[in-house]
Amino acid sequence: MAELSVLKANFHHPFLVSLHFSFQNKDKLYFVLDHLNGGELFSHLQKEKHFSEARTRFYxxxxxxxxxxxHENNIIYRDLxxxxxxxxxxxxxxxxDFGLCKEGMTPNTLTSTFCGTPEYLAPEIILKKPYDITVDWWCLGSVVYEMLYGLPPFYSKDHNEMYNRIVNEPLKIKRSISNASTDIITGLLQKDKTKRLGSKGDFNEIKDHEFFKAIDWDKLLRREIKAPFVPRIESETDVRNIAEDFVKIKINPASLAPQNLAMTQRDHDFVDFTYVQKNPMAS
Structure with a gap:
């Protein structure tokens, strides 16, 4: 229900997936979301190894x-x-995917749930310390680094080794990127969350950084900036950009759904799950 609540709040933003409908039967819960067949950023990054600074900046x-x-709506994301x-x-x-979001997170609110994806966890989460919305800016730094270099900043196949690197080892940045790129990555990947870029002014502090000097934020929100890369899509049913593993997944009929879902529904946990967006086909 927490994910549904976040989805209901977010359909007004151009860079957040929109929820059009949600409904249920006795066995399953269903979300009807935007159809996006341009592929995961992950897949494109795997294919191209790394992106240019201009493309990284755009994303x-x-x-x-x-x-x-x-954050403006007091929601922490936690799984970028x-x-x-x-x-x-x-x-x-x-x-x-808003499954790990938490609502009610004002700038001064702390939480302590250990969650996220290992490669992108902030040091304070690994150390099981209370944390705030600045963990999302750490994740942004990790993703920016990965877009420029091809791997997350402290990556190791061994999770324990990776956690040790995140907590204890200094950030290593190659000289192949600009000073502005180096500075924003360094700022976002500050191990001390009180010194992290975004800890003072949240998004406004981020957008004012030199790295984003070329971005017209109003045009970006209106989607008037030409994308540096446009995926090849020939029709709404074109799945060439979607990973084959997902395309091959068989639909699990409602009749085969786990029995415990039906039991939780009887407990009234999902009594308000059904939702219809106003003018759902207009967007």
Missing amino acids: AAQIASALGYL KPENLLLDKDGYLVLT
């Missing part, structure tokens, strides 16, 4: 705007990663 600006909107960022037909990014 990072949209991510920052989306996170800023969530390339797999949760989808491209639309125009080459713009859309943030999806």
Whole structure:
């Protein structure tokens, strides 16, 4: 229900996936979301190894705007990663999957749940310390780094080793990027959250950074900036940009759904789940 609540609040932002309908039967819960067949940012990054600074900036600006909107509505995201960022037909990014979001997070609110994706966890989460919305800016720094270099900043196949690197090892940045790129990555990946870029002014502090000097934020929100890359899409049913593993997933009929879902519904946990967006086909 928390994810449904966040989805209901977010359909006014151009870089957050929109919920059109939600409904249920006795076995399953259903979300009807935007159809986005431009592929995961992760897939495109895997294919191209890394992005140019201009393309990275274009994507990072949209991510920052989306996170800023969530924070403005007292929501912490907590699971930013390339797999949760989808491209639309125009080459713009859309943030999806609000399963780990938490509402009621004002700038001074702390929480302590250990959650997220290992490669992108902020040090304070790994150390099981109370944390705030600035963990989202750490994640942004990790994703910006990955877009420029091809891997997350402290990556290791061994999670324990990776956690040790995130908490204890200094950030290593190659000289192949601009000073502005170096500075924003360094600022976002501050291990001390009180010194992290975004800790003082949240999104406004991010958008004013030199790295985003070339971004016209009003035009970006109106989607008037030409995307540096537009995925090849020939029709609404074109799935060439979607990972084959997802395309091959068989639909699980409602009759085969786990029995415990029906039991929770009887407990009235999902009594208000059904939702219809106003003018759902207009957007």
